[in-house]
Structures are given as C-alpha cells and as structure tokens.
Amino acid sequence: MMQSRLKVLASSHFSRRVQWQLFHSPAKPVGARYYAINPFNWVPDKVKEKFGMKMREAESEEEVAAAKKEAEQRGESSIFETVTVTEPEGPESSTPSPDMAKPLDASPKEEPAVQIERKGDSHKYSTAVFKISHRKLNMIGRQISGKPINHAILQMQFSEKRASTRIMNMLATARDHAVRYKGLDGQRLVVAESWVSKGKHNRKRLEPKGRGHVGVQVHPQAKLSVVLKEGRTLEEQKAKEKAFKLKRIVSAAVTREDKPIRNPGAMWAW
16 A cells, blocks of 8 residues: 655754654545545444444434334324414404404503602712823813703713713713602702812822932822702793893893982082
C-alpha cells in the first residue's frame, strides 16, 4: 500500500519540537463513494462486530406500523396519535353560534382610574453623589428651578451639559414617584426648590511639579436635590405674566396733563 507521508517540524514558544504526521489514504477509483466525516472509519472491523457498531438503516412503513401497534397494545402510544378530530355533520355545522355572530368591539375598554390616597403636598428626591464640580451643578439647578416638571425635563433633554442626562433621569423618576406614592397631580408638578450639596469624600491625587515639587489635585463630588410641589402650569404662568404686563400699561401713548407747578424756583432751570 502506497502512502504519502508529510512531516512538519515546528519549534514552539517554549523551545519544544512538535511533529505532525499526516497520512493520506491511497487514491480511490473514480465513482467510489466518499464520506466527508465518519467517526467509524478508524474503528477496526473486529471491534465493530463485537460491540455492534453499525449505521442505522431507515425503517420501512410496515415496521413503523407494527411498532405503533405494539406500543398501543402496551398502552404506551403517543397522545397525538390517539386523538382524532372529526367535523360535525348536518346543517348546524355551517351555522355560527350566537356568540360568534356578535360583532367584536375593536375599541378597547377603558379601565377606571385608580385613585391613590394623597400623602403630603410635596416630594423630595435627589441624585447620587457623582464626580462634578458643585459650581457647574449649581448652574443646572438654577436652570430648572421654578419650572414645571415636564418643561424642566425638556430643558435637560436638549442641554449640552454632561450631567444633563443624569438630571433628566432623576427628574423623571421623581415625577413618577410623586404621582405613584404621594398621589400628586403629575400635570401640575413644579420644581419648587433645587439645591446642590458637596460630597463628603473628595478624591485627591498628586500632581507632579517642576524641581521636585508636588501638588494636590482635588476631584470634587456633588449631588442635586429637588422638591416637587403642585403649582401653576406653563400656560398658567404665561397667562399671569401677560396679565401683569397689561396691567402696567396706563395709556397707549404719552399724554399731556394740566397740573399746577408746585414749588417753582426763582429762575429758570435749564
């Protein structure tokens, strides 16, 4: 038997030599059947005969029917083979039932709103302590203070500040908690108060300087707290501001009034 043998010697990272031997079986005649991967090819024939290792052949329809009949006699038949579906016969089979003849209501039924017991007139919430300067965070607190909660969330959504996403999520959570746990009206909530607190433990790092000197670099931490209360909506605030401005208008133009001059001077004053 002619075999082609290829030996490849390779040195690994640990200076070891690994030797592979690839054996190729002789060329088979044209028309012979090839198997891509067969784990039984390397097993000797004696071992196959001893342990009964052979390929399973497909069973015929007669053998399958006989096996099903034996399983049915033993009471081990499948439930899918015992159940039979029969269609009703007669004129009643084509007539739908009265329940099926009723038209379905496509519009969903509105469930009654659950009334939550009111537990206070305000709700306090705050963020966790995170790495930011208290001066920068105070600017965001001034931006949302006194505004309706939905308008404050909108301001944080389009803000370019790095901490705006964290503040937006905090405001949304505070609004949901105030409605769910305190029974407040979510459409009338206003950011009544907002303040900034410094973190207790500010991280310090050494900053090398010239001539062997070193400085201390402080990484500040802070958090933002808010208090939500029921107040005027954005439309109500605009209406109040408009009424205040209209009230200040005395006349449409400058008018001359005839009033006596009080305490006139001895001479002209221009």
